Amino acid sequence: MYATLIVVAALWGAAAGLFVPRAAYRLSVEPEEPWRERCPDGHPLVGPGRGWLGAPGRRACATTTSPLLAPLLTAAACAVLAAATGGPRPELVVWWLCAPFAVLLACVDVRVHRLPDGVTLPLAAAVPLLLGGAALLPYGAGSWTHALLGGLVLGGAYGVLALINPGGLGLGDVKLALPLGAALGWYGWGVLFLGAFAGFLLGAVYGFGLVLLRRADRSSAIPFGPFMLTGGLLGLALGAFTAVP
Template identity: 60%
Template sequence: MSLENWLVLGALLWGAVAGWLLPRPVYRLAVPAGEERPERTPQGREFGGAFGGWLGPARAGGERYGPSAPPTAVATALVCGALAAATGTRPELGAWLLLAPVFVLLAMVDFRVQRLPDPLTLPLAGGALLLLGGAALLPEHGGDWTGALLGALALGLFFFVLFLINPRGMGFGDVKLVLSLGAVLGWYSWGGLLLGTFVGFLLGALYGVGLVALRRADRKTSIPFGPFLIAGALLGVLMGAYAA
């Protein structure tokens, strides 16, 4: 089996393990505005396990209180496997594999409560630039760190303007999220950044139209935009990696 195939297999396993640990942080971070994060399970048990009880399946006493771990593990594994298949042996693959579970976590939290937690969004932007900066120092990297930095600034500024124009239509959490998305999209090319952003808007619009068509929402109903921005960014990175 070739090195590339081993990388894909390793990425799938990494994604499965990382995804298996996501349900509990999803539950603890998916808190509506104005409410405190839970310090105990709904059954009254203390969170135990790795990192102060922040990682692991969301189960207590045989009862599930958060997302199911197997679907989360499968989804994260598929994302990591696709990134490995597209990137190959280039050093930025390490950055993608470390960032991907966090983006999956953010998408799940935003979809549940339409909120992106600050403890993740802002550090994630710095982490993305730091990881890509490390990749840029290694031989055979396929992108450009300056492009990542400019992508983060450009997309952040664009969304900040949208927020100022229509605060009800664009949450400030999305503004902070796109700093990291702009970095990963700008790493390969401006074309990838434009493609990923366009796809994110398109997916969000289609989701909103679908809800209206099913009479589950109206034109004034807010929707979680983060998951669609993240999905668009994934497509943009995959296309950029293949092109590189």
């Protein structure tokens, strides 16, 4: 059962990750620019009224230089969470559903240093609602109350940091902190603190490395979303591994 769960997680992640490159290409624009409507070859990215989500697309319509990177990252994240959870807990389905959107946000942030509202705000609403459903099912290993409070606490903390240092954190980071805090808070305050701290630590190490390599200075902006999400993954994995249903 354990090995089967990990295989299912990896297959789901790989399949869901196929949809990420095209969506990332569509959303990777500057704040004042509209979402891209066509691929580099001129073909429509999505049908009328379908928003930013489109099919994986044809090889000739490739919208990224590494079309397999997103599926591999999503598969790895889902497999890690399945391995840490160790069983078919209801919150694991929530993590699997959120994983491709986390990879999507990371891809967009790396490219254009922004986290689009069209993804962060729906996640901010969906994660607490999905966890509320998970809390009603047996074998859950978390607290919905802590999830709600976690979202408010981490979102509020990021909001304060953004006010203190607007150049260091953007509003997209604040909005991402809401669903991330809810997910981490599901497993308790210790996991919330660890996941948030890991994100800051990873971002600091990356920024310091760029300064040492003279590829940036102390005032250079870096995409912080990927580090927030990686720290969140580490926190969730530890929380899932240590939680008792």
